[in-house]
Amino acid sequence: MEFHRHTLPNGLDVLAEPNDDAHSASVGFFVRTGSRDETDEVAGVSHFLEHMCFKGTPRRSADDVNREFDEIGAHYNAFTSEECTVYYASVLPEYQEGAIDILADIMRPSLRQEDFDMEKKVILEEIQMYLDQPPFGMDDRIKELHLGKHPLARSVLGTSVSITDLARDQMHTYFASRYSPSNVFVAAAGRVDFPALVEQIAARCNDWQPQSAPRDVPRAAPKPRFEVVHRPSATQQYVLQLSDAPASEDDDRYAAKLLATILGDDSGSRMYWELTDPGLAESASLGHYEYQGLGMFYTWLSCEPEQAEENLRRLAAIYRQAEAAGVTADELKQAKNKVKARVVLSSERPRSRLFNLGGNWLQRHEYRTVADDIDALDRVTTDDIHAVLKRYPLTAYSTITVGPLENVRQAS
Amino acid sequence: MSVEILSHRLANGLVLVGEPTRSLESAAFTFLLPCGCSYDPAARSGLASLTCEMMLRGAGSRDSRAWVSELENLGVERGESVGTTQATFSGATLRDNLPAALELFADLIRRPLLPADQLEAGRSASLQELRAIDDEPSQKLMIELRRRRYPDPWGRSSHGDEQSLRAITIDDVRKFHSQRYRPNDTIMAVAGNFDWPRLCENVERLFGDWQSREDAVPTSVNGKPPLSHIAFESTQSHVGIAYPSIPYRHPDYFQAWAAVGVLSSGSSSRLFTEVREKRGLCYTVYASLHTQRDRAAVFCYAGTTAERAQETLDVTISELMRLRDGIEAAELDRLKARIKSSLIMQQESSSARSGAIAREWYHLGRARSLDEIGGLIDALTAESINGFLEKNPPQDLLVVTLGPEPLEVPVGVS
Numbered sequence: 001m002e003f004h005r006h007t008l009p010n011g012l013d014v015l016a017e018p019n020d021d022a023h024s025a026s027v028g029f030f031v032r033t034g035s036r037d038e039t040d041e042v043a044g045v046s047h048f049l050e051h052m053c054f055k056g057t058p059r060r061s062a063d064d065v066n067r068e069f070d071e072i073g074a075h076y077n078a079f080t081s082e083e084c085t086v087y088y089a090s091v092l093p094e095y096q097e098g099a100i101d102i103l104a105d106i107m108r109p110s111l112r113q114e115d116f117d118m119e120k121k122v123i124l125e126e127i128q129m130y131l132d133q134p135p136f137g138m139d140d141r142i143k144e145l146h147l148g149k150h151p152l153a154r155s156v157l158g159t160s161v162s163i164t165d166l167a168r169d170q171m172h173t174y175f176a177s178r179y180s181p182s183n184v185f186v187a188a189a190g191r192v193d194f195p196a197l198v199e200q201i202a203a204r205c206n207d208w209q210p211q212s213a214p215r216d217v218p219r220a221a222p223k224p225r226f227e228v229v230h231r232p233s234a235t236q237q238y239v240l241q242l243s244d245a246p247a248s249e250d251d252d253r254y255a256a257k258l259l260a261t262i263l264g265d266d267s268g269s270r271m272y273w274e275l276t277d278p279g280l281a282e283s284a285s286l287g288h289y290e291y292q293g294l295g296m297f298y299t300w301l302s303c304e305p306e307q308a309e310e311n312l313r314r315l316a317a318i319y320r321q322a323e324a325a326g327v328t329a330d331e332l333k334q335a336k337n338k339v340k341a342r343v344v345l346s347s348e349r350p351r352s353r354l355f356n357l358g359g360n361w362l363q364r365h366e367y368r369t370v371a372d373d374i375d376a377l378d379r380v381t382t383d384d385i386h387a388v389l390k391r392y393p394l395t396a397y398s399t400i401t402v403g404p405l406e407n408v409r410q411a412s
Numbered sequence: 413m414s415v416e417i418l419s420h421r422l423a424n425g426l427v428l429v430g431e432p433t434r435s436l437e438s439a440a441f442t443f444l445l446p447c448g449c450s451y452d453p454a455a456r457s458g459l460a461s462l463t464c465e466m467m468l469r470g471a472g473s474r475d476s477r478a479w480v481s482e483l484e485n486l487g488v489e490r491g492e493s494v495g496t497t498q499a500t501f502s503g504a505t506l507r508d509n510l511p512a513a514l515e516l517f518a519d520l521i522r523r524p525l526l527p528a529d530q531l532e533a534g535r536s537a538s539l540q541e542l543r544a545i546d547d548e549p550s551q552k553l554m555i556e557l558r559r560r561r562y563p564d565p566w567g568r569s570s571h572g573d574e575q576s577l578r579a580i581t582i583d584d585v586r587k588f589h590s591q592r593y594r595p596n597d598t599i600m601a602v603a604g605n606f607d608w609p610r611l612c613e614n615v616e617r618l619f620g621d622w623q624s625r626e627d628a629v630p631t632s633v634n635g636k637p638p639l640s641h642i643a644f645e646s647t648q649s650h651v652g653i654a655y656p657s658i659p660y661r662h663p664d665y666f667q668a669w670a671a672v673g674v675l676s677s678g679s680s681s682r683l684f685t686e687v688r689e690k691r692g693l694c695y696t697v698y699a700s701l702h703t704q705r706d707r708a709a710v711f712c713y714a715g716t717t718a719e720r721a722q723e724t725l726d727v728t729i730s731e732l733m734r735l736r737d738g739i740e741a742a743e744l745d746r747l748k749a750r751i752k753s754s755l756i757m758q759q760e761s762s763s764a765r766s767g768a769i770a771r772e773w774y775h776l777g778r779a780r781s782l783d784e785i786g787g788l789i790d791a792l793t794a795e796s797i798n799g800f801l802e803k804n805p806p807q808d809l810l811v812v813t814l815g816p817e818p819l820e821v822p823v824g825v826s
Contacts, residue, residue, distance in 0.1 A: 021435045023756045054679075062689060066679035073749030075757070092753050121692030125648070128717055129695050132646045134547050233645040235546040267490075268480045277469075277476065279536025282544055304540060334484050341487020345438050345504055349760050 003367040004194045010210045011182035014201050015367070017357050019350065022190035025096050026354040027197075028088035029103055030185050030362055033178040035158075036082045036151035036291075037215055044158015045166060045174050047080040048123050052171065053087065053106045054078070055115035062115060065106060072098040075351075082152050083215075083291055084362055090351050093191040097200050104204035107179060116168045124164070127157050134302065135238045136231055138402045143296075145227055146242040146398035150220045152294055181205065183213035187358040190350025217293040220244075222398070226410045229402040236282065237305040237403030239312065244392045245288050245295035248363035253290050254376045255384040256392070260288040260297065261335040262327050262385075263318060263394075268334065270318050280307055280314070292363065297394060305405050312399070316411040319394035326386040336377055343373050417769055417779045420612045424624045425596030428615050429769050429779050431603045433759065439604035440504035440762035441514065442770040443521060446597040448497040449570035450630035451588075455579060457633070458538055458572015461494045462580055463588045465534045466526050468492070472519030476530075479516065488513045489763075494570040496704060497630075498774070504763045507605040511614055518618035526589060528582040535577060542571045549646050550696075550715055553814040556642060557652040558702075561709045561810055565630050594625040601770035601779075604762030640811060641818035649721035649815030653712040653728060655806045660703045660775040667800035670792050672701045672710055673747045674739045675731065680746060682731050687714060693724045699732075705775060710806070718816050725819050729809065736805040738798040751789050755782050 004016045034046050055062040069076050069089065076089035076099075087106065089099040131137050140155040147153040158166075186201055188194075222244055246253040264271045264286020275284040281303040289296045303311050346352040347370045360368050401408050420428045449460040470476040483490065486509040492501045501521065505513050545552050559567040600619075602611060644650075657668050676683050676699040687697045699712040712732070716724045758764045759782065772779035811821045 023759050024753065063680070063685070066685070066689070067746065070678040070680040070746040071749055073746075073751075073753035075750075075753065090753075090757060092756060118690075118692045122688060122695055125693070125716060126695040128647045129715055132549055132648050134544075235543045236540065268484045273477065276537070277533065279533035279540070282537070282540035302540075302544060304543070334481055337487050338484045341506055341509075342489065344487075344506060345489060348436055348438060348762075 001369065006198045008181065008202055008206060010206065010208055012201070012205050012208065013185035013361070014198050015185060015357060015361060016188040016192050016194045016197060017353055018192045018194055019190055019353070022350045024090050024350050025093050025188060025190040025192045026088060026090045026350040027096070027099055027103065027186065027188040027192070028086055028354050028358055029107055030187060030358045031085040031179060032083070032183045032213070032215070032362060033085055034081050034083040035154040035156045037178060038154055040162070042166060042170050042174055043154065043162035044123070044156070045171055046085055047156050047158070048119070048163060048166065049171055049175055050078050050080045050085050050087070051119050051123060052111055052116060053109045055119055056110050056112065057105045057108055058110055059105055065102060068102055074099055080156055082154065082156060086358065088351070088354060093193070096193060096197065100197070100200045101204065104201065107184065111168060111172050111175065113168050116171070120163060124160055127160055127163065130157065134234070134236070135240055136234070136402055138229060138238070138240055138400050141227070141229070142240045142242050142398060142400045145225045145400060146222050147220050148223065150218065150294070151216060152220070152291055177211065178213050180211040180213045181208040182210050185361060187354055187361060189353035189357055220294050224396050225398045227400045228405065228408045229400060230406050231402050232404055234403045236302050237308040237401060237405055239299070239301040239308065239315070239399065239401045241299035241315070241397040241399045243297045243394055243397035245297040246290065246388065246392065247293050247295045248290035249292070250295065252384060252388050253288070253295065255380045255388045256288045256295065256297070258332060258335045258339065258377065258380050259327065259385050259388055260286045261339055262331045263322060264299065265335070265338070268338070274314055274318060275301070275311060281311055290363070297392070299397070305403055308401060308403070308405060309409050312408070312411040316395065323389050323393060323395060326389065327382055329382055332380070332382055332385065336380070340374050340377055343370060343377070415781070417781055418608050419773070419779070420615070422595065422616065422620055424620070424622055426598045426600060426619050426622070427773060428612065429599065429601040429773050430606070430608050430611060431765055431769055432606055432608055433604055433762065433765070436604045436762050437507060438504055438762045439507045439510040439602060439606045440502070440766040441510070441517070441600065441602045442500065442502040442766040443517065444599040444770050444774055445499045445501070445521065445593055446497065447499040447592040448495050449568050449572070450496050450565040451592055451628060452565070452568070452572065453631055454633050455576055456584055457568070457576040458542070458570070459580055459584055459588050460499065461570045461572060462534055462538045462577065463585050464492055464494050464499050465537055466530070466585050467520055467524040467589070469527055469530045469534065470525035472523045474519070475525070479520070483513070483516055486513050496566055496568060496570070502763065502767065510602070510606055514614060514618060521593060522619070522622055524589065526582065526586050531582045531585070535580065538572065538577050539574065542574060542577065545571065549644055549648070549650050549814055550713060553642065553650045553652045553812060554711065554713060556639065557654050557711060557810065557812045560639060560812065561654040561711070562707060564632050566704060566707060591625065591628065595619060595622040596624040597627065599770050599773045601766045601773065603765035603769065640813065640821065642812065642814040644814045644816070646815055647717060648715045649718045649813060649817065649819070651714045651716070651721060651725050651728065651819070652812045653732070654709050654810045655732070655808055657701055657708045657710050658804070659706060659708040661705070664800050666788055666792060667797050668804065669701050670744065670747055670797050671735060671739065671801055672699055673751070674743045675699045675735060677747055678750050682734070683712070683728065686731055687724060687727050691723070691727065693720050693727065697728065703775070721813070721815065722819050725811070725813070726822065729822060732806040732809065735801060738801060739794055741794040744792060744794050744797065748789055748792070752786065755786055758782070
């Protein structure tokens with residue numbers, strides 16, 4: 001597979017990894033904007049704006065957008081994170097231009113007041129829905145607790161208050177400053193016709209006016225903290241922990257991913273054998289999340305309330321043990337085999353390749369093949385893992401526990 | 413566009429179904445075994461699930477650690493679940509590792525250790541899964557709705573209940589495994605990059621000497637009493653509606669399926685448009701056709717804040733009623749476009765295909781190619797669907813809500 005790139009005069013990049021063996025094409029518009037680029041006054045605007053892009057343009061009503069996507073049989077959606085907003089569609093190859101026509105159009109939404117007021121209700125419902133499910137909003141709270149005022153601690157959804165207070169004009173100002181062609185790119189994977197893609201994008205996006213869209217990347221000053229949130233109506237007790245980890249630009253991110261797999265994969269990891277397999281926890285896992293300038297090791301555990309304190313001690317012991325003695329060659333080999341197979345299996349879907357392509361461009365302005373990722377995983381040694389454990393001590397975590405318990409003792 | 417589906421029946425009744433696709437790097441397999449929770453004995457509900465949980469704790473010559481690490485070194489992504497009639501074990505891996513992965517699964521299915529000293533750990537896992545449902549209001553509601561839509565044991569949840577789970581002994585587990593796990597009525601499907609003659613040989617070697625057993629009759633306990641509201645401390649109210657439909661093997665199945673698609677497939681579908689887009693009543697709303705071999709029902713769900721729950725219920729029901737007036741050709745055209753791309757994209761995933769052909773065989777006793785299914789979809793017309801809806805309008809609605817306050821169900825629909 002070959003990588004193609006073309007840049008329009010206004011700075012908009014068009015990238016593709018065509019694959020003639022694929023049955024479908026996946027295309028996406030990636031916008032370098034998310035909750036980290038917001039201020040308190042507009043908390044949640046990136047995600048709300050993502051919804052508003054589907055509510056119509058000068059050429060299309062909201063109904064038209066929905067109907068036309070369905071007419072070409074597109075499997076499409078969008079998501080917003082702390083640092084990007086992505087709009088994508090998977091279609092049969094003959095609908096490449098059809099998909100581009102709608103996606104490019106909705107990147108310049110009308111933001112009509114009436115649609116804004118209606119969609120606000122949907123966003124408020126979405127916020128309520130997440131507050132009713134584990135971890136009851138504590139995924140936002142743990143970032144705040146650990147990272148303080150750092151932009152990456154900002155909630156993607158915002159709050160009921162910030163969304164209720166948000167005005168349409170504030171959204172428009174935010175949109176104008178963030179959806180600049182230099183801050184957006186188009187990526188495609190699967191059965192894509194690249195020369196046609198460039199023409200299709202140029203015809204629709206050439207008149208987008210460039211504007212600088214800077215982002216603050218302050219250093220974080222994380223502090224390990226501990227908080228107990230009492231939720232009497234909950235049945236299980238939930239534990240979330242956050243500690244520092246390699247960022248998206250750090251080469252040791254591969255070692256970090258393998259470390260998280262060894263310690264906290266859903267199956268066959270240390271947490272699995274010490275917590276899940278013996279029935280001490282319903283689930284326990286450790287993940288590595290990478291952002292620009294900052295990474296996070298994220299622990300999740302769900303258990304019976306009576307086990308919570310003991311499980312906090314068990315987690316602490318797992319981290320202490322890893323820091324003291326590292327990991328074994330066998331553990332590393334097993335984690336590599338597992339992660340490499342996942343990389344290959346997921347790469348069969350054009351949509352997975354699209355997100356891989358987009359993610360690499362978003363984070364590092366680079367193209368990486370499946371073989372590059374396999375190779376990077378292969379090269380990780382147990383020493384690399386020990387170095388990560390040293391640089392990013394897992395024991396320096398913040399903890400939130402939420403559930404029926406009023407008091408929970410911190411693990412010493 | 414699609415490839416031929418092959419099948420091979422072992423003398424003991426196990427059916428192997430295969431769809432080889434050379435362009436993929438992977439191979440995936442799905443085992444459907446006739447060991448679902450409808451066979452849970454009275455006072456032992458949750459036994460099928462706990463047996464599945466215990467089977468993962470070592471098999472053949474390997475204890476659980478050795479079994480899991482062997483599997484992970486082969487890069488196998490695995491999943492297992494217990495449904496009403498069946499237990500499902502599935503996996504996907506790189507093509508070269510398929511034979512070794514199947515060896516491990518033959519041990520798991522035929523020779524699990526079911527170690528007595530791990531029963532308490534397994535029980536605790538099952539109890540916690542049961543408890544966790546109480547923290548997921550939408551899941552809790554839909555489980556109760558299904559329990560009341562289908563006669564027992566077909567509406568059961570595989571999670572069981574606390575009292576029964578606590579009473580299960582290791583002998584119960586071993587007996588359930590030895591009596592229920594059997595080759596006859598077991599379907600094994602493989603898709604992706606593999607060699608069919610070699611696979612057949614392998615499966616004969618691994619499963620050929622497995623003794624078939626007589627079928628058992630599912631145990632019926634007692635249906636649950638009717639119920640319209642579950643009091644629950646939540647900010648949102650959750651609305652569930654169910655009505656009877658026709659199962660997969662019914663000749664009109666695709667008519668019924670398409671009618672539900674008009675309601676709920678794609679963002680231009682009726683429920684999404686009327687409940688979410690036009691009125692902003694909720695974030696999640698859907699209807700889906702759930703099918704067992706001999707019965708089926710449409711299940712609808714919407715979650716909304718308490719003060720807008722009544723309107724959400726009213727609008728959702730009025731959309732179900734409006735289906736009686738028929739669908740439009742343009743709605744069907746959009747649905748066909750979505751189904752066509754789904755079918756084609758399914759070929760990009762060996763896991764999706766192995767699951768799909770296994771279920772086809774379960775329902776029909778054969779597995780149709782994607783071309784054949786595509787032909788059936790092409791043959792649908794607005795007239796054929798409207799003809800079906802005239803004879804089978806949504807009716808006998810069962811409404812259950814969960815949240816802080818009960819709702820009023822319009823007269824004549826419940």
